[in-house]
Amino acid sequence: MANKKFKLCILPGYRCNFACAHCSATLKTPQRLADSEIQSILAAIKAYSVTSLHFVGGEPTLYIADINRILSGLASLKHTKVRITTNGHFGATKKSAKAVLASLLKLDYLQLSYDKFHREFLPFKNIRTLYNVCLEAGVEFSVAISIQSPLDLVLAPQLKKIGDFPIGVLKVMPAGSARENNLAYRYPSFDKRVLSKKCPNHKTITYMCGEGxxxxxxLLSFGEGSARFAHPTMRAHLNSDFYKLISRHSFGEIMRMSGVASTPLSPDHSSPCTLCAHLFKLGPVRNIAGI
Ligand code: SF4
Ligand code: SF4
Structure with a gap:
């Protein structure tokens, strides 16, 4: 297992200076990584073949000191790609954008979250500033748009006027604040192709601040009882029944193996994470995952 290549995503804390209406991250306690957690992360990076580190949040640039403690603990930064997903709050001026980029010991890739929810907090002009500063600094740039309906993609052509960068699209899931505020993406009917899919994140391990x-x-990490899906060491997680189940099997296989193949599914379950969260509420699925 130590020779298998992993991407490690790190959530250094849940604090954020925006308050997007669809966000579940800010519902969690806004703690930061304890010293012992930073040591566990560094031990995992040392023991396993971690090819990239992706810092997310909350807003990860509110935790730059902790991010740099992790980066400075690596034997070499040369072979590890460093990426952040940010709300871009620091892009008000070229000076502030450059200062934040320069404050990170390494940065290869910046993904900006921007959509109708973030638009309430981030002036559009900041995006151009961030894009230009990334271009000058040799940092790859992209934008991720969360959509409630295909109509929300109206933002994409506006973004394309700024420059030629990738735009990723995420559908808002029916959980946490998005569910409470009725903001989830609506599927017209159940799309059974989801049954042949695996967890879309199965090649990445995430370190969740305060949990492991x-x-x-x-959804499992932001739902009730999220700590049950996490382990204090990477080894313990990779050896867990949950990891083995979610990384090796499609949702259809998990349903058959646990004997819940005939459970009724709704249009919302067309999304892998929504189906997954639904299945892991069922006793037979939890039993085979040892949760
Ligand atoms: S910027 Fe990101 S973490 Fe902050 S409130 Fe919005 S979605 Fe949540
Ligand atoms: S909710 Fe399930 S499918 Fe989605 S990332 Fe988590 S484990 Fe994977």
Missing amino acids: FTSCCS
Whole structure:
């Protein structure tokens, strides 16, 4: 297992200076990584073949000192790609954007979250500033848009006027604040193709601040009892029944193996994470995952 290549996503804390209406991250306690957690992360990076580190949040640039403690603990930064997903709050001026980029010991890739939810907090002009500063600094740039309906993609052509960068699209899931505020993406009917899919995150391990290593960066990690899906060491997580189940099997296989193949599914379950969160509420699925 130590020779298998992993991407490690790290959530250094849940604090954020925006308050997007669909966000579940800020519902969690806004703690920061303890010293012992930083040591566990560094031990995992040393023991396993971790090819990239992706810092997310909350807003990760509110935790630059902790991020740099992790980066400075690596034997070499040369072979590890460093990426952040940010709300871009520091892009008000070229000076402030450059200062934040320069404050990170290494940065290869910046993904900006921008959509109708973030638009309430981030002036559009900041995006151009961030894009230009990244271009000058040799940092790859992309934008991730969360959508409630295909109509929300109207933002994409506006973004394309700024420059030629990738735009990723995420569908808002029916959980936490998004569910409470009725903001989830609506599927017209159940799409059974989801049954042949695996967890979309199965090649990445996430370190969730205050909880541990987990294969989940989504609904199981932000739902009730999230700590049950996490382990204090990467080894313990990789050896867990949960990791083995979620990384090796499609959702259809998990349903058959646990004997819940005939459970009724709704249009919302067309999304892998929504189906996954639904299945892990069922006793037979939890039993085979040892949760
Ligand atoms: S910027 Fe990101 S972490 Fe902050 S409130 Fe918005 S979605 Fe949540
Ligand atoms: S909710 Fe399930 S499918 Fe989605 S990332 Fe988490 S473990 Fe994977």
